[in-house]
Amino acid sequence: MKITSLFITKARFRCTVGLLLLLLLCVGYSRGMPHVLRFGGIFESIESGPSGAEELAFKFALNTINRNRTLLPNTTLTYDIQRINIYDSFEASRKGLIRLQELIKAPSRYNIRLKIRQLPAETKDAKPLLKEMKRGKEFHVIFDCGHEMAAGILKQALAMGMMTEYYHYIFTSLDLFALDVEPYRYSGVNMTGFRILNTENSQVASIIEKWSMERLQAPPKPDSGLLDGFMTTDAALMYDAVHVVAVAVQQSQQITVSSLQCNRHKPWRFGNRFMALIKEAHWDGLTGRIAFNRTNGLRTDFDLDVISLKEDGLEKIGTWDPPSGLNMTDHQKGKTSNVTDSLSNRSLVVSTILVEPYVMFKKSDKPLYGNDRFEGYCIDLLRELASILGFTYELRLVEDGRYGAQDETTGQWNGMVKELMDHKADLAVAPLAITYVREKVIDFSKPFMTLGISILYRKPNGTNPGVFSFLNPLSPDIWMYILLAYLGVSCVLFVIARFSPYEWYNPHPCNPDSDVVENNFTLLNSFWFGVGALMQQGSELMPKALSTRIVGGIWWFFTLIIISSYTANLAAFLTVERMESPIDSADDLAKQTKIEYGVVEDGSTMTFFKKTKISTYDKMWEFMSSRRHSVMVKDIDEGIHRVLTSDYAFLMESTTIEFVTQRNCNLTQIGGLIDSKAYGVGTPMGSPYRDKITIAILQLQEEGKLHMMKEKWWRGNGCPEDEKNKEASALGVQNIGGIFIVLAAGLVLSVFVAVGEFIYKSKQNAQQEKPQQNQGDRKREEFCCHHGPSKQLPVDFNHQLK
The missing domain is CATH 3.40.190.10 (Periplasmic binding protein-like II)
Structure with a gap:
């Protein structure tokens, strides 16, 4: 917190109680109190100027004592007033520096920064100083000056726009209550001061009212920002000082008062005794209970009211006294307001x-x-x-x-x-x-x-199902595993069927003694059995042994799950366009450089990436900072435009993304939230x-x-849904045309296999018939040799050859 203290070098020189008693002159001296006692006072004034408030209070106090007869009832008090030049700045500067030395110690005690400024002595124009304070953003200011100067400063601060709720002014003057604060009541400015005059006491209020009536009879003064008729603290202290001296005089029955001459250096021999009587005096005055420390002569047991400017005017918010210190009483009121x-x-x-x-x-x-x-x-x-x-x-x-x-x-x-x-x-x-x-x-x-950072990106274009999209419900890996499972099960079935005696059977059931046995599960039949089960079709091959039945049952269960899963996903893959995005998260963005990405410059999102310690986001910030002029945008609209017109991802608040994607169907949010804010x-x-x-x-x-x-x-x-998503659409060639290709390929393959089988079988038959033909020719030659060539062959000769 920065506090500025303002000092006025041309402050007025104030009289003290010690200077009040310049002259006590007794006329008609006797053993008792004198009938007439003259009080002397020294006051500051401008030559041929009107009397000040202190001088008027001095006279008012003497007249009050003479009227009331409570003090010195048998003595009439008169006054002898001497005036000095008001422009005695040496003493004022000395007192100001004494007060300043305690303020200079404050930074080391309370960890605050302190800047001290001095108003030029030649002028009362505080605007240059106020302008410098405003430019320096100094909002907490202590003014150490008189109430008249304070009134002028407040007027100038109001004209410069410095009477707002952000400024807090503290005045060391005890006359803040005497200022006309009406122009500042609703400004919101924080104004704090102190007051020793106890205006809440009925007796004090009565005396001040009488004083005000006499004060209003004095010559009018120009507008100074002060309230008319108010008794200043100096005037109240002067009033109390006169009464304290009167109390001391009343106790000084054995003190002889004689005339003193200014050109002699011999002091009054009862001076020390009289000062001791003043220190022993007690009086309930306008400024509270008046009592002095007998050692140092300082006043004790007094209260200072802490006052603050509210909308209803200056109000008491606390008290300060030497033993207890500060006691604020306004905090409870603030809570209930x-x-x-x-x-x-x-x-x-x-x-x-x-x-x-x-x-x-x-x-x-x-x-x-x-x-x-x-x-x-x-x-x-x-x-x-x-x-x-x-x-x-x-x-x-x-x-x-x-x-x-x-x-x-x-x-x-x-x-x-x-x-x-x-x-x-x-x-x-x-x-x-x-x-x-x-x-x-x-x-x-x-x-x-509440929200977070997310990624705005152009919605990826949909891809139509391909000709072989019927393969998409299962991944290539699954198709590979199914093929391997098919081959493995077929081979296992073939081997087990060979080992199990229950899979062998007699092909001639009419001849139970036949030693010939056969097995249906040849290698080809085993593969055919697996295909039939996978396609959910019969193969007319039924395992007989328990072992082969276990293999078949497990294979049927496997094919049941595979076919069900395939069927469940087939409709979605044939009818829905697949949305393939090149990025799915912030990690994907960080791993590539092809797609540019950026944020709004000087925004909170940029600050997040700049300050982050997470490696992924730090890497993204390095990319953005290296291309700052090309990837940073001035505002959100520019960022959205770049997303729509180029390969660009925009990092922004999720709530704004939600709003934008509701109104632009070409945009979408990528991934979740990066942070929370x-x-x-x-x-x-x-x-x-x-x-x-x-x-x-x-x-x-x-x-x-x-x-x-x-x-x-x-x-x-919202974005309009595609018509094909609202109701089931008819499947076209582009959806399932591949199955026709597979069917045609299967038919062509079967034709080629059939031709191959025919050729293979023809060659096999030809090889079997050739030895038989050679054997018939040899028998014909033998027959002709024995019977002659003219002999006719028997009818059953050809049948025997066969």
């Missing part, structure tokens, strides 16, 4: 930024002005907050179109954050994310929306509005209005 008290009837400047659907220009045939130009979620939220808290507002678009980020080189901020820091805006109602770095320079309300209403650091805004947001959340507003602005018509 109405939530709308500090914002009611105030006009606030609200900074925002154009982002759909948060803030948009309203479409209208008629020209719109002011706040009526805008609509959106944040506009509705702001309207609800204003309705609850009772304030009015002026919407302003942020000048540079930025959310707010800190430049690493200069340390300067931009965007809405800078406007809040510079107090150009009282609130920032926009999709402004709550981040650690922003929280260090501005304040946020509780979140009104929230939007809040931004306020300047230390703003009194933050807690009020938070309470109002919680009220809207409990009433369900935040959800209703989100439904209102996010719900769109």
Whole structure:
């Protein structure tokens, strides 16, 4: 916290009790009290100027004592007043430096930064100094000056726009209550001071009322920002000082008072005794109980009221006394005050930024002005907050179109954050994310929306099913495993059938003694059995042995599951277009460089990637920072345009992605949320509005209005569904044409196999018939040799050859 202390070198030189008693002159001296006692006083004044408040209080106190006769009832008090030049700056500067030395020690005690400034002595124009403080963003200021100078400074601060709720002024003057604070009551400025005058006491109020009546009879003074008729603290102290001296005089029965001459150096011999009587004196005065420490002469047992400016005027918020220190009494009142008290009837400047659907220009045939130009979620939220808290507002678009980020080189901020820091805006109602770095320079309300970062990308083009799409329900690996399983089961069945004696049978059942046995499960039949079961068709081959039946049962169960799974997925793969995206997550983006990706420059998403320690996101930031000028975009609209027109992925808030994809069917969200964040209403650091805004947001959340507003602005018509997805469409050649190709291939293959079988069998028969023909020729030759060539062959000769 930065505190500025302002010192005025030409402060007025104040009289003390020690200077009050310049001259006590007795006329008609006797052993008792004198009949006439003259009090002397030294006062500052301008030559031929009117009497000051202290001088008037001095005379008023003497007249009050003479009227009341409570003190010195048999003595009449008169006064002898001497005036000195007001421009004695040496003593004023010395006292100012004494007060300053304690303030200089504060930074080491309380860990604060302190900047000391001095108002030029030649002029009362504080505007150059105030302008420097405003430029330096110094909002906590201590003014060590008189009440008249304080009144002038407050007027100049009001003219410079420095009387707002962000400034806190502390005045060391005990006369803050005497200032005319009417122009500042509703400004929201924090103004704190101290008061020793106990105006709540009825006796004190009565004396002040009499004083005011006499004071109003004095010559009028020019407008100085002070209330007419108020008794200043110096005047009250002067009044009490006169009474304390009178009490001391009343106790000094044995003290001889004689005339003193200024040109002699011989002191009054009863001076020390009289000072001791003053220290022993007690009096209930205008400034409370008056008692002095007998050792150092300092006043004890007094209370200082801590007062603060409220809408009803200056009010007491605590007390300070030497033994106990500070005791604040206003904290309970602050807790029970109405939530709308500090914002009611105030006009606030609200900074925002154009982002759909948060803030948009309203479409209208008629020209719109002011706040009526805008609509959106944040506009509705702001309207609800204003309705609850009772304030009015002026919407302003942020000048540079930025959310707010800190430049690493200069340390300067931009965007809405800078406007809040510079107090150009009282609130920032926009999709402004709550981040650690922003929280260090501005304040946020509780979140009104939670979200995260995700990826916006162009929706991939659908691919139509291919000719062989009937193979898609099962992956290539599964098809390979099915083929291997088929071959393995067929071979196992063949081997087991050979080993099992129950699979062998007699091919001649009419001849039970025949030693010839056969087995149906040859190698080819085993393969055919597997195909028949897989295709859910019979093969007329039935295993007989228990072992072969186990193999067959397990194979049937296997084919049942495979066929059921295939059938279940077949319809989806034949009718639905497959959406194939090149990326499915942030990891996919980080692993490639072909698809560019970026964020809104100087936004919270960029800050996340810049500060992250996660390797994947850090790698993505290295890519984005290396191509900053090509991948970073100025705003969300530019990012969406790049996604639609190029191979570009846009990292942005999930809520905005949800809104955009509801209205543009060519866009989609890729993957889940990368992080978690929230939007809040931004306020300047230390703003009194933050807690009020938070309470109002919680009220809207409990009433369900935040959800209703989100439904209102996010719900769109949605993307139209494709007609082929609404009802089952007829399958075309492009869907199942491949099965016809397989069928045709099977038919052609069977023809070639049949031809091959025919050729193979013909050759086999030819080889078997050739030996038989050779044997017939030899028998004919033998017959002709024995019987002669003219002999006719027997009828059954050919049959015997066969």
